[in-house]
Amino acid sequence: MSSRRKSRLKRAGKNELAPADIVDGLSKEELLATHLDWQPDRLEALKGLLDAKEPWPEHWHWDWSKKAGLLDFMAYRCIGIECEGRMQGLMMASTLARSSRVGPTGRAVLYVEYIESAPWNLKDLVDEPKFSGVGIALLEAAIELSEEEGFGGRIALHSLPQSEAFYRKYMTDMGPDQSHEGLCYFEMSAEQARLFLEGGK
Amino acid sequence: MKVMRMSDELFLKRAAEEDGCMISAVGLQPLHAKKAESGQQLGEPIRFAFSTLISYRRRALRMTMEDVAQKAKVELDELLEIEENLSYVPEVRTVHRLADLLKLPIPQLLVLSGNAKAATAELTEAAVRFAARSRAVEKLNPEQSNALNEFVKVLVEQKGKETVKK
Numbered sequence: 001m002s003s004r005r006k007s008r009l010k011r012a013g014k015n016e017l018a019p020a021d022i023v024d025g026l027s028k029e030e031l032l033a034t035h036l037d038w039q040p041d042r043l044e045a046l047k048g049l050l051d052a053k054e055p056w057p058e059h060w061h062w063d064w065s066k067k068a069g070l071l072d073f074m075a076y077r078c079i080g081i082e083c084e085g086r087m088q089g090l091m092m093a094s095t096l097a098r099s100s101r102v103g104p105t106g107r108a109v110l111y112v113e114y115i116e117s118a119p120w121n122l123k124d125l126v127d128e129p130k131f132s133g134v135g136i137a138l139l140e141a142a143i144e145l146s147e148e149e150g151f152g153g154r155i156a157l158h159s160l161p162q163s164e165a166f167y168r169k170y171m172t173d174m175g176p177d178q179s180h181e182g183l184c185y186f187e188m189s190a191e192q193a194r195l196f197l198e199g200g201k
Numbered sequence: 202m203k204v205m206r207m208s209d210e211l212f213l214k215r216a217a218e219e220d221g222c223m224i225s226a227v228g229l230q231p232l233h234a235k236k237a238e239s240g241q242q243l244g245e246p247i248r249f250a251f252s253t254l255i256s257y258r259r260r261a262l263r264m265t266m267e268d269v270a271q272k273a274k275v276e277l278d279e280l281l282e283i284e285e286n287l288s289y290v291p292e293v294r295t296v297h298r299l300a301d302l303l304k305l306p307i308p309q310l311l312v313l314s315g316n317a318k319a320a321t322a323e324l325t326e327a328a329v330r331f332a333a334r335s336r337a338v339e340k341l342n343p344e345q346s347n348a349l350n351e352f353v354k355v356l357v358e359q360k361g362k363e364t365v366k367k
Contacts, residue, residue: 007205010216017209075332094228096249096332099287106288108249113228123221133216135224140207150285157226166222183227197206 002026007140009083009131012121018131020083022141026090028068031078034087038118045125067092067114076113077145081137089134091115093142095149098156102172102187109187110146112157124162135166143193153193158183170196248287250328250352251313256284257349258303273298283314290315309356327355 002025008017023030075096080087092114100107117134119125143153158180159167167173171186188196207215259269266284270277275295282289283299291299296314300307311317312324319325331352 008209008212010213012221015213015217017213089224096246106286108285108287111228112226115224115226117224121221122223124223129221132219132221133212135219135222136207136212136215138224140205158228160223160225160227162223163225166219166224167226169218180228186226199208199211 002030007081007137008133009081009088009137010133012129012132018083020081020088020137022137023080023082023087024077024141024145026078026080030080031068031090034080034090037086041119041125045119049125079138079141079145081134081141083131087118088121088131089115089117089138091138091142093145093155095145100154100156100187100189101174101185103189103191107154108149108151109154109156110142110149110151112142112155115157139170139188140197143188143197146193152190154188154190155193156185156187158185246329246332247313247325248315250332251310251315252284252287253332254305254310254313254349254352255299255303257345258305258353261346261349262303269299269302273302275299305353306356324355327352 002023004021004023007020007022009020010016011018026034076092076094078090078092080091081089091112094111094113096111098109098111099105100109115135115138121129121131121134123129139155142155146155147153155171157167157171158177160183164173164184164186167184167186171188171192174185174187176182177185205212259266264272266277266280269275270280273295275298279291279295283291283295291314293311293316296310296316297307299305300310308317309324312319313328331348
């Protein structure tokens with residue numbers, strides 16, 4: 001059963017916060033409901049990109065409904081951020097610890113299997129995105145989950161090319177990983193996690 | 202209720218930096234999906250199963266790390282490495298001592314600890330299943346106790362089946 005805790009998002013284009021909820025432990029049904037909610041906006045944006053002869057984002061072949069099967073395993077947790085009645089972003093993390101490749105190697109890290117923002121929050125897809133900070137709020141939740149699991153706030157993920165600049169600000173870029181189709185592997189150490197949450201250099 | 206550690210001011214700054222950019226990340230090969238492949242490629246889940254097994258078994262027997270270190274004559278530092286460092290391969294002697302104390306079969310524990318290879322896929326698959334069902338929380342809930350009991354049952358059933366030394 002999912003649980004909620006307070007979070008926030010930034011209204012795009014304004015220096016203003018909107019109250020939001022981190023929804024932890026989403027069920028398959030909630031995941032599918034979000035997928036269905038996002039689909040019309042995805043298709044609309046896709047149509048616009050096709051009309052403009054623009055390439056579409058590389059993660060569009062993702063189907064969260066296909067990822068729902070992972071939730072049969074206790075080790076997978078799906079976390080969403082909800083604002084104004086709609087899910088604004090989704091993340092699935094594996095608590096099946098992997099070894100860190102940064103700093104003291106071999107320490108357990110929380111691996112983020114998937115992360116995505118709702119289509120209406122992406123400026124590549126819509127002229128006026130609704131909310132910003134979905135990635136920040138979900139990374140914050142991932143760090144908290146890592147701490148809760150005893151992984152010291154360490155997290156890791158493989159970024160799609162168009163998202164690398166975002167992760168490079170806060171995580172160590174370990175470069176292309178040939179075992180993951182050449183996607184860049186990023187890792188956040190315990191110290192980077194602390195700096196991410198508390199600021200400072 | 203958890204308190205958000207990032208201040209609103211810092212959140213606004215970071216959210217402005219994000220500025221509606223793509224944040225997509227994708228793990229292409231969930232670890233449990235690899236179970237059909239050879240055991241050699243399952244190193245991390247198997248090693249994770251070993252750490253988790255030692256930790257769960259210790260807690261099921263209501264022992265602290267200090268208790269185990271003292272009774273098994275293992276350094277506390279080494280026990281910490283065993284439970285937390287997935288790249289640490291303990292000495293065979295240490296594995297024997299832990300197996301004795303925690304009443305776990307030695308050959309299977311040698312496989313899980315990285316000191317021997319499994320002769321059959323059954324053990325590696327059970328280890329991956331156990332790892333995927335496990336989460337590192339302080340107190341075992343009934344579901345975790347069941348996962349532990351099922352895995353220990355597989356280990357005991359494997360007793361007598363050969364393992365191959367590395």
